[in-house]
Amino acid sequence: MRTFDEYRQITEEALIPMLSSLGNIPSPLFDAMSYSLKAGGKRIRPCLLLAACEMAGGKLDEALPFACALEMIHTYSLIHDDLPAMDNDDLRRGRPTNHKVFGENLAILAGDGLLNAAAELMAGAALKTGSIRAVRAMESIMRHAGVTGMIAGQTADVTGEGKTPGEEEVRYIHLHKTADLLEASMEAGLALAGAGDEQIEAGRAYAMHLGLAFQMTDDLLDVTGNVDAMGKSTGKDSEQNKMTWVALKGIEGTEKDAGREVETAIGALRTLPWNTAFFERFAESLPGRDK
Amino acid sequence: MRTFDEYRQITEEALIPMLSSLGNIPSPLFDAMSYSLKAGGKRIRPCLLLAACEMAGGKLDEALPFACALEMIHTYSLIHDDLPAMDNDDLRRGRPTNHKVFGENLAILAGDGLLNAAAELMAGAALKTGSIRAVRAMESIMRHAGVTGMIAGQTADVTGEGKTPGEEEVRYIHLHKTADLLEASMEAGLALAGAGDEQIEAGRAYAMHLGLAFQMTDDLLDVTGNVDAMGKSTGKDSEQNKMTWVALKGIEGTEKDAGREVETAIGALRTLPWNTAFFERFAESLPGRDK
Numbered sequence: 293m294r295t296f297d298e299y300r301q302i303t304e305e306a307l308i309p310m311l312s313s314l315g316n317i318p319s320p321l322f323d324a325m326s327y328s329l330k331a332g333g334k335r336i337r338p339c340l341l342l343a344a345c346e347m348a349g350g351k352l353d354e355a356l357p358f359a360c361a362l363e364m365i366h367t368y369s370l371i372h373d374d375l376p377a378m379d380n381d382d383l384r385r386g387r388p389t390n391h392k393v394f395g396e397n398l399a400i401l402a403g404d405g406l407l408n409a410a411a412e413l414m415a416g417a418a419l420k421t422g423s424i425r426a427v428r429a430m431e432s433i434m435r436h437a438g439v440t441g442m443i444a445g446q447t448a449d450v451t452g453e454g455k456t457p458g459e460e461e462v463r464y465i466h467l468h469k470t471a472d473l474l475e476a477s478m479e480a481g482l483a484l485a486g487a488g489d490e491q492i493e494a495g496r497a498y499a500m501h502l503g504l505a506f507q508m509t510d511d512l513l514d515v516t517g518n519v520d521a522m523g524k525s526t527g528k529d530s531e532q533n534k535m536t537w538v539a540l541k542g543i544e545g546t547e548k549d550a551g552r553e554v555e556t557a558i559g560a561l562r563t564l565p566w567n568t569a570f571f572e573r574f575a576e577s578l579p580g581r582d583k
Numbered sequence: 584m585r586t587f588d589e590y591r592q593i594t595e596e597a598l599i600p601m602l603s604s605l606g607n608i609p610s611p612l613f614d615a616m617s618y619s620l621k622a623g624g625k626r627i628r629p630c631l632l633l634a635a636c637e638m639a640g641g642k643l644d645e646a647l648p649f650a651c652a653l654e655m656i657h658t659y660s661l662i663h664d665d666l667p668a669m670d671n672d673d674l675r676r677g678r679p680t681n682h683k684v685f686g687e688n689l690a691i692l693a694g695d696g697l698l699n700a701a702a703e704l705m706a707g708a709a710l711k712t713g714s715i716r717a718v719r720a721m722e723s724i725m726r727h728a729g730v731t732g733m734i735a736g737q738t739a740d741v742t743g744e745g746k747t748p749g750e751e752e753v754r755y756i757h758l759h760k761t762a763d764l765l766e767a768s769m770e771a772g773l774a775l776a777g778a779g780d781e782q783i784e785a786g787r788a789y790a791m792h793l794g795l796a797f798q799m800t801d802d803l804l805d806v807t808g809n810v811d812a813m814g815k816s817t818g819k820d821s822e823q824n825k826m827t828w829v830a831l832k833g834i835e836g837t838e839k840d841a842g843r844e845v846e847t848a849i850g851a852l853r854t855l856p857w858n859t860a861f862f863e864r865f866a867e868s869l870p871g872r873d874k
Contacts (some may be wrong), residue, residue, distance in 0.1 A: 315731035377687035396668035411702035415722040430707040440606035
């Protein structure tokens with residue numbers, strides 16, 4: 293197994309070439325798409341996908357288009373989330389947000405373009421290999437990213453602003469806005485390696501609890517972090533009356549819940565027949581991370 | 584072969600059930616997506632896809648998810664095009680545009696949702712049948728809809744506003760913004776039926792010339808039509824200094840060019856071993872259509 297940093301490096305080097313491999317993209321669109329793709333972040337989703345695939349005996353080369361597709365989907369969701377009509381954010385990872393640099397119209401198109409590019413990359417990879425594993429990975433990613441997954445979470449987040457947060461709503465938002473793409477990482481990585489249904493389900497459960505812990509930590513950082521460490525505006529969630537775990541359970545309660553989710557995530561790995569140390573270590577490293 | 588109206592009826596009846604088949608979509612998102620999906624239009628793209636598939640001996644049932652996916656992609660592009668940051672349109676097909684009814688944030692999410700739903704539907708269909716034909720159809724649709732296709736055309740349209748239109752730019756916009764999804768209709772329909780590469784290419788050429796004629800007619804209607812016949816605001820293109828064929832060649836010149844493109848489109852069908860009357864008739868019926 294490689295380290296997280298190695299997977300991250302592999303992802304960083306592949307993202308722009310994968311985009312360019314689609315053909316002749318007009319320059320303002322390509323520039324807007326690459327600006328956000330290159331803006332960094334931990335590349336958690338592609339790294340989990342690549343690691344899950346290699347852990348289960350799959351090939352890195354075959355997983356790479358899917359890893360990049362997942363990061364493109366994550367990136368498009370950030371571009372659209374930051375728009376004035378949505379969260380209206382000026383800063384993301386310490387840099388001006390996409391629409392601040394390219395204008396709202398190109399930011400909308402760049403987001404659309406990244407979502408479409410993700411599906412196009414995966415369909416192209418599936419066509420090339422003719423493998424049903426690739427189709428299964430693609431289906432899993434599009435489903436978790438979609439209107440019963442990430443977009444459903446984003447909708448609940450947007451339409452719930454200003455309301456008094458209930459535990460069920462907060463959980464729904466976290467499960468879909470955050471956990472769904474992590475579930476896709478594990479499912480797709482394992483599917484590409486030809487893992488069985490029960491193994492894929494164990495990977496999904498790990499990712500789901502990881503995602504809950506992940507979002508709880510993010511909510512904590514929004515309250516306790518500072519703009520330098522976060523690379524984005526802090527305190528925005530409470531300003532906008534966003535439904536967060538901290539608003540519901542307080543700082544200590546959220547820390548406790550996050551710790552419990554990490555334990556449950558690691559517990560879900562136990563049935564897997566492979567060396568799961570990479571994923572245990574990753575879950576344990578969560579607090580203090582940045583996105 | 585069925586008639587255009589029969590294919591249209593089949594599409595109309597399938598669109599919302601296909602969307603619902605994806606699972607539990609939160610109601611404000613589902614409402615915003617269905618509002619625009621149900622808003623009518625001729626359903627040209629799905630009808631062409633279904634007709635191409637049946638003409639080449641394929642099965643209607645297997646083509647239906649792809650036809651609906653294509654209409655979802657067309658619909659998302661209209662929702663995002665109408666946004667204040669883009670064309671800022673209040674009316675579409677005689678009804679208030681999506682963001683006028685649901686707000687900008689839900690309109691952005693509904694567009695994202697329809698694009699994602701399209702890919703999810705196709706991936707699900709490909710997984711169910713395990714057929715490489717389905718993967719080929721999906722790849723074709725995502726490619727033509729994407730950053731070298733429809734989104735590239737939309738980018739050129741948006742970034743070119745206010746400039747003096749040149750023939751090359753106008754052609755680029757028409758080829759990508761309009762022709763690309765029609766090419767996808769023919770390619771995907773034929774691919775699903777197992778047609779060969781040369782047959783798929785003949786279908787694509789038909790659709791490309793049809794698309795050029797289609798957009799020329801649309802430009803003409805924007806100048807000569809009225810708001811009742813169009814179901815949308817007229818004169819907007821020239822107000823916004825959009826690059827149109829009419830601005831370049833005048834009304835008569837555009838009519839002549841549109842006629843020539845229809846002839847070329849029909850000519851491209853000649854190598855096909857099937858009864859192509861449906862497609863000839865459709866190309867000839869273009870002038871006077873509404874979208």
